[in-house]
Amino acid sequence: MAILKLFTDKEALRRIRTNDRTILGELFSRNINMIVSYVTQNWGTAADAEDLLQEAIVIVWQKVCTDELRLTAKLSTYLMAIVKNIWRDESRRRRRGEHSPLSHNIIDSQPQTLDSIILDEEAEMVQRGLNGIGLTCRKLLTLFYFEERNFKDIARLMEFASADVAKSKKYQCKNALADILKKMIAEKGNANDLR
Amino acid sequence: MTCDEIEQFEWHESYLLNLLPEIEKLDYELHLQSCQVCQERLAFEKKIVNGLRAIGAAEMRQEIKAQVSRQPQKNQRPAIYLKLAAAVFILVFSPTIYFLFKNEVEPQKQAESAPVNALNSSEFLASVPPDFSTNIDTEKNEISFLADEPPLIDTILNTDLAFSSPVNQNEVDFADEELFSEPQSAESIAQGAFKPQSFDKSAIEKSARMTRPAEMVAFPTKEWTFQVGETALRILPMQSGLAHEASLDSVRFTIKNNLPGSLTVAFFFQDSLVNSVRSEIEVKTDSNGVFELWFIRQNIGYRFNVEQSVGHAIRIN
Numbered sequence: 001m002a003i004l005k006l007f008t009d010k011e012a013l014r015r016i017r018t019n020d021r022t023i024l025g026e027l028f029s030r031n032i033n034m035i036v037s038y039v040t041q042n043w044g045t046a047a048d049a050e051d052l053l054q055e056a057i058v059i060v061w062q063k064v065c066t067d068e069l070r071l072t073a074k075l076s077t078y079l080m081a082i083v084k085n086i087w088r089d090e091s092r093r094r095r096r097g098e099h100s101p102l103s104h105n106i107i108d109s110q111p112q113t114l115d116s117i118i119l120d121e122e123a124e125m126v127q128r129g130l131n132g133i134g135l136t137c138r139k140l141l142t143l144f145y146f147e148e149r150n151f152k153d154i155a156r157l158m159e160f161a162s163a164d165v166a167k168s169k170k171y172q173c174k175n176a177l178a179d180i181l182k183k184m185i186a187e188k189g190n191a192n193d194l195r
Numbered sequence: 196m197t198c199d200e201i202e203q204f205e206w207h208e209s210y211l212l213n214l215l216p217e218i219e220k221l222d223y224e225l226h227l228q229s230c231q232v233c234q235e236r237l238a239f240e241k242k243i244v245n246g247l248r249a250i251g252a253a254e255m256r257q258e259i260k261a262q263v264s265r266q267p268q269k270n271q272r273p274a275i276y277l278k279l280a281a282a283v284f285i286l287v288f289s290p291t292i293y294f295l296f297k298n299e300v301e302p303q304k305q306a307e308s309a310p311v312n313a314l315n316s317s318e319f320l321a322s323v324p325p326d327f328s329t330n331i332d333t334e335k336n337e338i339s340f341l342a343d344e345p346p347l348i349d350t351i352l353n354t355d356l357a358f359s360s361p362v363n364q365n366e367v368d369f370a371d372e373e374l375f376s377e378p379q380s381a382e383s384i385a386q387g388a389f390k391p392q393s394f395d396k397s398a399i400e401k402s403a404r405m406t407r408p409a410e411m412v413a414f415p416t417k418e419w420t421f422q423v424g425e426t427a428l429r430i431l432p433m434q435s436g437l438a439h440e441a442s443l444d445s446v447r448f449t450i451k452n453n454l455p456g457s458l459t460v461a462f463f464f465q466d467s468l469v470n471s472v473r474s475e476i477e478v479k480t481d482s483n484g485v486f487e488l489w490f491i492r493q494n495i496g497y498r499f500n501v502e503q504s505v506g507h508a509i510r511i512n
Contacts, residue, residue, distance in 0.1 A: 048310025051308065054256045061255065115370025123253070145244055146251025148212070171205075178243065 009075040016064040019143075019157050027057050031076050035083050042087065049083075052090075056082040065147040129180040137173035143172050196222055207233070207240040243425050 015023040019033050032053055039049035056079045063069035071078065140158060143149045151163035151170070160166045201207065206223050209215045215223060227233050 021255075021258055022262070024259045025266055028259050028263050029266060048368060054259050058252050058255050092253060120249075122242045122246045123249035127250055129246075130250065141247055142251045142254070145247035146255075174208075174243070178239070181239075181243065 012075055013064055013069075013071065016061055017153075019147075024057060024061075027079075028053060028059075028073075031079050034076065034080060038080065038083065039087060043091070044087065046092075048087075052083045052086055053079065055086055065149050065153070067074060105110060125181060125184060126177070129177050129184065132180045133173060133176050137169075137176060140166070140170055140173050141177065196226050198230060198236075201226065201233060204235065207237045208244070210237070211240055211244050 011021060012027065032050065033054045035056075036046050036049040039052060040046065044052075059082055060069065062074070069078075090193060130141070136158070140154060143157065144151075145155050147155070151166040154160070154170070155163045155166040158166065160169065201223065206215065206219070210220065226239065326508055
């Protein structure tokens with residue numbers, strides 16, 4: 001029922017804090033028309049707008065999780081402000097012919113910088129490393145490093161007994177990931193030595 | 196400070212996450228300058244943190260895409276209903292505005308002399324969304340309230356309060372307050388098949404069924420929500436004069452209890468304030484997608500059925 005899809009900004013923030021990811025699509029659908037309108041009026045495409053909005057939602061999500069976001073305006077206004085900032089930087093980069101994290105989704109033909117290649121490789125390596133640890137560890141590490149949630153929050157969301165338990169688990173999970181990565185790096189080094 | 200201590204207390208990570216206190220941060224940086232081992236460990240930590248962040252962001256983007264692709268594509272029906280609802284309410288408010296300014300004229304008496312040709316007024320049709328205007332069947336006289344209504348719509352459209360154009364969402368246009376007398380009580384309205392029933396906001400929000408049979412609402416009291424076909428109709432009291440956020444798939448009335456005994460009704464269509472008129476109204480709904488809008492002071496009611504492709508707004512009494 002249509003009315004059930006409606007939610008207030010306050011409700012949206014509450015759902016983000018409780019890690020209710022079902023709100024992601026709703027946030028996107030609610031704001032995409034506004035963003036497309038802005039981006040296409042500023043020499044961008046609808047695909048650019050979609051990427052920008054996704055980026056903005058990710059930023060909002062992180063800000064809410066770290067309690068950095070204090071809404072003094074509507075959430076849509078905040079999203080639009082983020083989009084405008086990213087788009088301004090992105091337009092500048094494109095004018096200079098540079099690659100950016102956003103544009104690698106959009107323009108494949110643009111050359112990547114060394115930094116972004118390294119970042120992609122690191123992410124790929126960590127991704128493979130994450131496949132070697134359990135789902136619980138994966139979720140815990142994402143909550144801590146990506147969403148930057150505190151241990152109290154993590155304990156609540158993952159139903160650990162306390163923040164200390166969460167901290168201890170995170171330590172173990174990270175060490176497990178680090179061990180896998182070290183092995184991978186060593187194997188990679190050996191492979192390079194053989195060439 | 197030794198490398199082992201730094202490792203033990205996870206200073207590499209705290210440094211990367213900007214969690215180190217300023218003094219410790221300076222100590223750490225000082226140590227880092229002269230320690231090759233810690234530099235390598237920091238670089239390794241950075242790989243993990245950057246990688247996890249990049250993966251987290253990428254997964255979230257994927258999740259957004261997946262959720263959006265799962266959402267049902269909106270078909271044209273809601274848009275049609277919105278246009279239809281907008282048109283119907285415009286049609287209803289036109290005579291109401293007229294009555295508010297010409298309240299010495301009796302509605303029934305005027306009904307006899309109503310010009311059927313009002314529908315053919317080009318100005319009137321211009322104010323109606325195109326999809327709806329093409330559906331108006333003047334031959335069958337289906338939108339019978341127009342045929343029965345006294346007001347000359349041309350005249351109404353030329354008044355300042357008529358449906359000129361969408362104005363700022365935050366503006367509410369108030370009619371001359373002196374024109375309003377004390378409203379009649381809700382009980383004075385002939386209820387017909389609709390029985391009064393009280394329900395409050397929380398009850399509506401908790402209910403999955405937005406439309407209830409034979410419900411009657413008297414304003415101003417609470418916030419009301421009706422599901423009419425695929426259109427959500429929300430009626431809510433305003434505290435500050437600012438409109439609540441509108442949505443593409445909802446149609447809302449905003450009721451402001453500005454002064455005792457008087458109300459401002461503002462109709463929002465896709466974020467724009469289409470019109471606002473002062474009246475005392477109440478809304479009744481039934482389970483068949485029919486709802487009635489009553490103007491208490493004039494004792495005039497209109498019955499809408501927005502489930503049909505051609506809008507009906509029939510004057511009941």
